[in-house]
Amino acid sequence: MPVLTESRRAGDFVLSEANGNLSRDRIVIDTGVHLPGTVLGQVTATKKFVALDPAASTGAENAAAVLRDHADATDGDVNAVGYVRLAEVRADMLVWPAGISDNDKAEALAALATAHLVAR
Template structure:
């Protein structure tokens, strides 16, 4: 019997947002193959986004947005949509983090998202 596996859906992490035309923007993802719900950081020099990485020193160490749908920037920059500001509420269990961050690093990312008006529940 074939086993089917369902992946993450675009926006599946979103619980509520005020106005989609306000909370979402088209962004440029700098690198990686990312799935919906990936927590992103903004690279200071270029203004592009990358997967949030607490070990980075380029700006992406600070959580700044949540990727709406899948993005494949493995061969170069890719345009994507992300929730970049609130008011919005997202489901903590549907967020995707690069690597295996410690619980304290995840909580710090949640706080950074709250600074942008994105509440993690």
């Protein structure tokens, strides 16, 4: 019998969120292919979201949201939904940039916590 592997699903990393859509906003993803749970930064000049990049100096170095569903922006901007406030997420299911340090993760989690996006 073959082994089937299920990929991540939209919001499967969410423990709780506010009623209705209060925790979520429509966002624009600028570039890249991203999984649900990807920690995002927001580029100050464009207000678009990209994967968190602690080495950037564009705004992308500051954690601002967590992506709800898959997003593929390889061919240009794509609309998506991000958790931007008032939610609890599973820390072990967040998607981080390769090679991110524990210190940068801690800073990103602290930044998300200021918007009441709490990793448990």
